Amino acid sequence: MTISKGPQAFPRTEYLRRVAAVRSKMVQRDIDVLVVTDGANITYLTGYTAKSPNDPKGIVLSMHQDEPTFILRKMDVPAAVHQTFMRREKIVAYPEALMGNPDVDGYDALIDLLFDVGLANRGVGLELGALSAHSAEKFKARLPQARIVDCSGLVTWIRMVKSDLEISFMKEAAAITDAGIMRAAEVIRPGVREADSIAEIVATLARGANGKPGTWIATPFLCSSPRTGTSHITWSEDAFREGSQINLEIAGVRHGYTAPISRTFSIGHPSDRLRRVHEAEVAGLEAALGIVRAGCTCSEVAQAIHRAMEKLGVKKESRCGYPVGIDWMERTASLKEDDMTVLKPNMTFHVHLGNWMIDEEFGYVISETIRVAECGVEVLTGAPRKLFELS
Amino acid sequence: MTISKGPQAFPRTEYLRRVAAVRSKMVQRDIDVLVVTDGANITYLTGYTAKSPNDPKGIVLSMHQDEPTFILRKMDVPAAVHQTFMRREKIVAYPEALMGNPDVDGYDALIDLLFDVGLANRGVGLELGALSAHSAEKFKARLPQARIVDCSGLVTWIRMVKSDLEISFMKEAAAITDAGIMRAAEVIRPGVREADSIAEIVATLARGANGKPGTWIATPFLCSSPRTGTSHITWSEDAFREGSQINLEIAGVRHGYTAPISRTFSIGHPSDRLRRVHEAEVAGLEAALGIVRAGCTCSEVAQAIHRAMEKLGVKKESRCGYPVGIDWMERTASLKEDDMTVLKPNMTFHVHLGNWMIDEEFGYVISETIRVAECGVEVLTGAPRKLFELS
Numbered sequence: 001m002t003i004s005k006g007p008q009a010f011p012r013t014e015y016l017r018r019v020a021a022v023r024s025k026m027v028q029r030d031i032d033v034l035v036v037t038d039g040a041n042i043t044y045l046t047g048y049t050a051k052s053p054n055d056p057k058g059i060v061l062s063m064h065q066d067e068p069t070f071i072l073r074k075m076d077v078p079a080a081v082h083q084t085f086m087r088r089e090k091i092v093a094y095p096e097a098l099m100g101n102p103d104v105d106g107y108d109a110l111i112d113l114l115f116d117v118g119l120a121n122r123g124v125g126l127e128l129g130a131l132s133a134h135s136a137e138k139f140k141a142r143l144p145q146a147r148i149v150d151c152s153g154l155v156t157w158i159r160m161v162k163s164d165l166e167i168s169f170m171k172e173a174a175a176i177t178d179a180g181i182m183r184a185a186e187v188i189r190p191g192v193r194e195a196d197s198i199a200e201i202v203a204t205l206a207r208g209a210n211g212k213p214g215t216w217i218a219t220p221f222l223c224s225s226p227r228t229g230t231s232h233i234t235w236s237e238d239a240f241r242e243g244s245q246i247n248l249e250i251a252g253v254r255h256g257y258t259a260p261i262s263r264t265f266s267i268g269h270p271s272d273r274l275r276r277v278h279e280a281e282v283a284g285l286e287a288a289l290g291i292v293r294a295g296c297t298c299s300e301v302a303q304a305i306h307r308a309m310e311k312l313g314v315k316k317e318s319r320c321g322y323p324v325g326i327d328w329m330e331r332t333a334s335l336k337e338d339d340m341t342v343l344k345p346n347m348t349f350h351v352h353l354g355n356w357m358i359d360e361e362f363g364y365v366i367s368e369t370i371r372v373a374e375c376g377v378e379v380l381t382g383a384p385r386k387l388f389e390l391s
Numbered sequence: 392m393t394i395s396k397g398p399q400a401f402p403r404t405e406y407l408r409r410v411a412a413v414r415s416k417m418v419q420r421d422i423d424v425l426v427v428t429d430g431a432n433i434t435y436l437t438g439y440t441a442k443s444p445n446d447p448k449g450i451v452l453s454m455h456q457d458e459p460t461f462i463l464r465k466m467d468v469p470a471a472v473h474q475t476f477m478r479r480e481k482i483v484a485y486p487e488a489l490m491g492n493p494d495v496d497g498y499d500a501l502i503d504l505l506f507d508v509g510l511a512n513r514g515v516g517l518e519l520g521a522l523s524a525h526s527a528e529k530f531k532a533r534l535p536q537a538r539i540v541d542c543s544g545l546v547t548w549i550r551m552v553k554s555d556l557e558i559s560f561m562k563e564a565a566a567i568t569d570a571g572i573m574r575a576a577e578v579i580r581p582g583v584r585e586a587d588s589i590a591e592i593v594a595t596l597a598r599g600a601n602g603k604p605g606t607w608i609a610t611p612f613l614c615s616s617p618r619t620g621t622s623h624i625t626w627s628e629d630a631f632r633e634g635s636q637i638n639l640e641i642a643g644v645r646h647g648y649t650a651p652i653s654r655t656f657s658i659g660h661p662s663d664r665l666r667r668v669h670e671a672e673v674a675g676l677e678a679a680l681g682i683v684r685a686g687c688t689c690s691e692v693a694q695a696i697h698r699a700m701e702k703l704g705v706k707k708e709s710r711c712g713y714p715v716g717i718d719w720m721e722r723t724a725s726l727k728e729d730d731m732t733v734l735k736p737n738m739t740f741h742v743h744l745g746n747w748m749i750d751e752e753f754g755y756v757i758s759e760t761i762r763v764a765e766c767g768v769e770v771l772t773g774a775p776r777k778l779f780e781l782s
Contacts, residue, residue: 003617052623074709076622078618078747082624099727100713100727130523134519202594203591206587212628213586226394227469229469231467232443233474317465317487336490354466356469361469363469
């Protein structure tokens with residue numbers, strides 16, 4: 001195959017640094033090989049951003065070889081050659097006959113590879129939090145001599161601290177996010193269908209900002225009256241009305257890196273309740289921004305939010321945010337009172353003051369994507385931190 | 392909570408019919424309760440289409456109770472009340488404290504529920520193909536008295552045969568898909584960035600067709616020169632050029648139901664190779680459409696495709712399609728020569744003649760979403776079945 005390498009999102013040295021960081025954790029876990037099957041972790045270690053989440057694929061990272069091997073469906077090999085930093089010979093195709101086959105699948109080919117390189121009877125790390133029970137059973141059954149170690153989260157925790165290059169993509173993504181919010185403020189009007197506003201918003205997220213296009217469309221969430229008490233609804237078939245409240249959550253994406261934001265819109269004057277909740281949530285958000293810095297804990301951030309909000313008479317029950325990066329949420333720490341994770345420079349969080357007062361059939365959202373700095377915080381998203389009043 | 396029911400995609404009787412179909416399979420599998428955790432299967436059994444794929448949620452369908460119970464994160468309960476056919480008391484919240492908690496999660500609450508209703512020591516069906524190995528371990532460890540039965544695919548195979556109401560949503564989705572293709576033909580021009588064409592295409596998919604908006608944005612795939620040999624790439628940062636070939640795969644969505652299509656575009660006259668491959672692929676596609684009817688097997692469809700294409704000197708290695716419905720692909724049968732699944736009326740397939748000639752750095756796509764009829768085929772997508780020549 002002669003397909004050319006595309007422009008790489010990161011230089012080769014950046015990927016090798018990431019691989020080295022994973023390798024040092026592998027030493028701590030006393031494993032000889034790590035099998036990475038989580039999609040965002042594969043993106044992190046290779047640069048591959050093509051999307052076929054249901055097809056088995058995996059990185060085999062051995063302690064005894066310099067560079068990882070990427071095994072995936074034959075059809076997807078050209079995209080991997082084109083997108084990733086990896087040399088052609090490190091990208092291995094499994095045959096199309098393994099697709100839709102009840103007996104064997106791509107993970108069988110990956111296990112065969114472990115046998116071929118003499119690792120089938122060694123310490124094998126698997127991501128058991130991401131792998132299906134079926135697939136995990138296959139690994140256990142076919143590798144009876146291996147010592148299988150659960151390495152869920154090993155790569156994800158490394159991803160938490162971004163390089164400056166990753167931060168620059170987060171900033172590009174955040175600029176796209178902001179453009180999406182400003183477009184929403186232009187197009188949300190009485191009589192406009194929710195879907196037509198989403199059309200304009202997602203088009204903006206694709207076109208991007210500052211000459212940098214969006215590289216993917218993250219699912220937007222739009223929960224409007226009478227559904228402001230709901231979360232995670234994409235949008236409805238209704239049109240906006242005079243007096244509608246709109247809770248919008250969107251994210252620009254650059255090379256997988258995702259910078260979410262939430263803002264609340266009101267068509268016409270917001271109710272007293274909405275205004276009061278908005279003030280409390282902004283106070284909570286700004287309390288968080290006032291305390292975030294390297295060395296501070298997730299718990300301290302959550303406490304600051306709760307204290308500020310409660311002073312203004314509003315309680316928030318759900319957690320106050322989570323790390324963001326490739327493919328939106330990273331499943332590691334949470335901004336909640338019982339999470340003692342210590343913040344480090346270049347961690348990025350979605351500080352999310354979404355709040356659903358379920359018994360009152362009412363919700364409100366505001367959030368920012370932030371970077372933890374040595375001595376404070378850098379807010380990456382820049383849309384006005386206000387309750388948008390539209391006419 | 393007083394949140395109102397939203398307009399339901401289907402009448403209550405449709406959901407009860409689906410639940411009854413699942414129950415009859417549960418009898419065959421000799422289980423007392425089925426735990427459904429696959430997102431598309433949850434949509435099928437409830438109408439829930441909100442998106443929070445990483446948060447544990449599940450349907451508990453007992454043989455001893457009339458209607459299923461839906462357990463999910465407290466924040467997501469209002470959306471479930473609003474969107475689903477289910478009575479309020481059948482929707483159970485687990486507390487926000489279970490989110491981002493290393494020790495317990497929402498599945499623990501689901502397991503608690505199994506104890507509460509006396510099913511923890513009975514035959515318990517789990518979808519082990521969709522559940523992570525971690526979560527499956529939790530079920531096994533906490534339910535030592537249960538007889539756990541792998542019911543992966545049980546609901547998915549039932550979904551394969553659509554009701555007429557589901558077909559009507561597939562048709563609405565297909566009309567949106569067609570609108571997306573026609574918009575692509577308008578906006579793909581030399582000098583236009585791929586991302587700007589995607590902006591117009593996804594906006595069209597959101598606006599919908601015939602007054603019916605799209606209800607979600609399925610990821611579009613756009614693989615253009617020099618990347619036509621790749622698959623599953625979303626799009627690149629390039630602009631189209633004179634002579635570019637563009638392989639586009641998109642899908643309109645209505646209430647989860649997805650109708651994909653692929654078409655190939657050429658800016659300027661297509662090369663002889665492209666034209667020759669196009670003719671062979673269309674011949675394969677039309678051979679499939681000529682043979683599909685109830686009673687025919689997946690194998691026979693694949694054989695017809697291969698025969699027609701090989702007559703014209705083109706081989707296709709990857710499978711020739713798969714069932715479609717909620718959330719694009721259903722993981723059941725495949726249109727491949729060794730799949731003896733018998734087609735039934737109202738099965739729907741994405742007949743996919745995508746073909747990547749990997750050693751030649753070249754690919755081509757054409758496909759349709761079809762419905763199997765008693766005596767033939769109904770092609771749901773209707774965009775011109777041609778190689779689009781753009782100037």
